[in-house]
Amino acid sequence: MPENTVVVGIDGSDSALQAARWAAAVATACGAPLHIVHAMPSFGRNLTETAAAIQAAIMSYQRDSALIFLRAARDAVRQDRPDLTVTTEASETPVDEALIEASRTARLIVLGGKDVTGAAAVLLGSTTLRVATRAECPVVAFRGDRVAVADKPIVVGVDGSDAGVGVLATAFEFARSLQVKLVAVRSWTTRAPVGDVTVPFLIDWDALEAAEWSALTDLVDEWRQRYPEVDVECVVETMSPGRALLRHAADAQLVVVGSRGRNALTGLVLGSTSMNLLHHSPVPVMVTRAAAD
Template identity: 85%
Template sequence: MPEHNTPVVVGIDGSDSALQAARWAGAVAAVYGAPLHIVHAMPSIGRNLTETAVAIQAAIMSYQHDSALIFLRAATAAVQQDQPDLSITTEASETPVDEALIDASATARLIVLGGKDVTGAAALLLGSTTLRVVTNAACPVVAFRGDAVGVSEKPIVVGVDGTAAGDGVLATAFEFAKAMAVKLVAVRSWTTRAPAGDVTIPFLIDWDALEAAEWSALTGQVDQWRQRYPEVDVECVVETMSPGRALLRHAEDAQLVVVGSRGRNALTGLVLGSTSMNLLHHSQVPVMVTRAQPE
């Protein structure tokens, strides 16, 4: 599929924040000159539910089915108000939302998960569904957060961990920074804390040398991508704190946070561990998760 025809896909659930997510996704699509595809799908029922839970789920599904076209029209109208020239298509899918979005990711530039209100439908869309989509999607996935409905001049923050997966994260972050013509802040974190027993004489450790090594590792990895994207202004930051705290700190002045996943399951995946879950729960800006491709 030609790159300019590769759509940005946004999943909506009818909530107000889903409309905001659709508007944000439309703004990103406009930046890329790409079409926007808005998807409404059925909540996942799950397994081994009680009879009461099944009845509640069935009621939610019935409501969602009857309201799908209304939700899609509302989202389309909201996006068109911001982006009148944007090409928009819609889809009301009968399949579970996670399956619909994972299938859509095969031909998408980006998947945006919209909806975070504490309702039955939104909890399904941005709860376990987020983990399933992030883990299995073939393209980057954005969990929409905050109140932004468009792109801005604020920087993009990317978490860099020095792994091979980190190169994929940097590639995605540089691409978005270039498209949005904004600064990129590359954050690497390390800590002076060591597990008990690992350091026998901690006061003999050259912490300055260790920090210099972290700087060298970060700038070395970033410079490889800076050469490919010379138009992108990059700031490298090394923080002596946990990755989650470091990224949240810099996200306060950013419009997007980009992190990586090794594509493992929700319990063992790198980005689906404490750092990314911390971001998904506490970030006030959209969080993009890009999964490493198999070697």
């Protein structure tokens, strides 16, 4: 697989097929080839005999159907984009391991979207969560039903952390490739934990909001100088980050958020904002690593 390839993982579902078509549109916009991967499902260990039997049946079905799934995805992509370079791969490796390995040289990993629940994050995880928290390139959880690049903006959440800087860099890069507007969203809230504020009516809320605006625009201006062709809008919202990003996602084609790194609990790694978006976003969600990575 050439470097900077857009990679999409499929499992034969309709959602994965749509993800492949969307990934092809992004690959075309980025001038990159597309690599479609089908790998074995990932299961937990220490399974009961019944669960192990179900696992074996599922894996047998997936193995027997792999070439059919790959051919269907390839044909759908080529029907949309006959000039795009498309390769396929059937792997016996668990899907999360296969995609994490591919991320070492890929430009982007795309996954067909299934809901990510809190139980999945805390107990077993899911393919989306495992890949998003360990991949070495940005990972997109496909959401919605749009399979082509539109003229709608990309929304990015900015919080000033190292992960936030990496998110902003990635968002600018893809906004330039897709030739769309970028909306940088920073949120803050007038709520404070009990005990933090003893005389709340003495707080200069206007000054705090001005400080949030200054922090956002200063950070965005650094990247605007590197990507002068990208039209950027800065937005400061007085609400939680998750609510703020979901509010703007309704009019966007992609939301970009950050991962904090690696941790045993994927929910803690991604944070509540990213988990909320993976569960509720109506459009694809891109998770990217910290700038240092």
